[in-house]
Amino acid sequence: MLSPTAERTAPVADRAGAATRPARRRGTSEGPADRAYRRFMFPAALVYTAGFVLPSVYGVVLSFMKWSGPGTEQKWVGWHNYVRVFRDDTVRQAFGNTLVIVVVGGAGVFALAFCAMAVLREMRGRAFVRAAVYLPSIISMIAIGTSLGFLLNPDGVVNRLLRFVGLHTLERSWLEPQHIFGCIVLGVIWMTSGTYIVLLMTSVDGIPQHLYEEAKLTGLTRLQQFRHITFPLSRDMISIAAVLWTVNSLRTFDIVIGFTGTAGTPTPEARTYAVQQWMTTNSQVGIPELGYGSAMATLLTVLTIVLLVLVRRMSRSERLEIS
Amino acid sequence: MRTVGRYFGDIAIPRAIKAVLWVFVAFNLVILGWTLLSSFRGSRSLWTDPLGADGLNVGGYARAWHAGDFAGMALNSALTTAASVAGIMALSAPAAYALARSRRRSAAPVVTYFAAGLALPVQAVLIPYQTLSIKLSQFMVDWVTGWWDARISLVICNVALSLPFAVFVLTGYFRSLPTELEEAAALDGAGSLRTFLQVMVPVARPGLTIVAVLNVIGIWNELLLVMVLIDDPKKQTLPAGLSQLSSTMQYTSDWGGLFAGVVILVAPMILLFFWFGRKIMDGMTLGISK
Structure with missing residues (x-):
């Protein structure tokens, strides 16, 4: 949900800012926004700095410490926590799971989104379809996990239906460690694809109708229309969506808790990187390892930033090739 | 050969895709x-026959509402969401207006500074928030008010975390609005x-509404911060309460109560969606296209 805009609009903002600068030199009088500039901007900047930027800096500092929370001794350990992250097998498994969500889940989400882009434009009941597929995105993942968990019980609806249609062999205890992660990935695809369908459809809706009419006259089939018109003209939005997907799916957390509950700990097979990181803070699980958890968080931030920079580079060079 | 290709490209495959989408829709409903x-x-009866139907039994709601303390948690959710979103809008709207319309040199870098927050994951501040909220609470109790409530810490954190998105999107939005009105004013x-x-707030109402609604949805459903910042179950919000309830299900087997809890958590968002769904979906590109 967060940041459908980060990538795109940042350069736009810079440019717009640069464009307004000469206006001042031309001697235009100060507007109300100029006079109130400090008063209006300062409170938000202060809360953002003190409440978000400085705490995350503090987190980076903590990542070089060994610490179990207030009241215990803080010890400087240098890069030790980072070395540990890379050597920790449970972290590696959790990170592997997260990558599966990013790649496999992403393939599912974008396959569905591309399908929608190909047909939704001229489909009957399109507004209704759009709303219905978007619906899961606004619902708490905990609620979803709870409902689906009930359906996936050993004696739940899914197994009963399988029995009913004679597919006994497919019956599983779905929430057992060896199957639960598959369910989580499917759940993620189901929950999030609506957001991306709606996001990409806004771009499809902006494509001029006459292009499709001309394509029809030249004898392109609907699939070819998707390939030659819809897809290339939605490219910018697709790259925004891809960035959004990567950044958000790297943080997958709620749905795992939704499927596994908060009592005790999620099995290692079901954990994502964010869940693993949260567990270092949880005193119910063991002694909190706040330094170690901070190191994991810092690595996630670094990974996010690296990915954002990479994608931006890539999309920039692409655009140069086109123009 | 061509006609076969035509058949698949024009009729068969699009129809199959439409069928998939309708299955998706049907599944959700x-x-x-x-x-x-x-x-x-x-x-x-729910356990033995999950697909059946029997009479209207509101016992689940009664149990969830009273015994499960969903009443208290619903109130917590409503209060923290309302306070957080009020804070977010009160801080972000004037800031975005000033940043969008001012000709000062520092405006563009400040917008970029806010945008940088979009790249920061909540994990980066999770542990700092946990320890800082304990310190804040101690400080307030010892020196200032004599009491503190973890829910206030939650609101502060929600506001700080949501500001980058709100300021950034609204700055783009204010830029897209006509300037004549404020000049006249x-x-x-x-x-x-x-x-x-x-002058500006009434004109900007559509954009402000979308940002507010998106924040309501995000904060109402928020789980991680609540679990980290609030220990007392009586002060937690609905998502945390529901996950707690579903964890104890294997001992209590109160499935009716559990589903009542799910509906209490989900229903307000569905109502919100009926009201604003169209606007939310159209507004997703608010910051991008304008």
């Missing part, structure tokens, strides 16, 4: 309807604050 129906059923001699509140 069935799950939603089934959850709603299940919340009105007795626990035992300035000629009339209205002060900055009056211009903003009486």
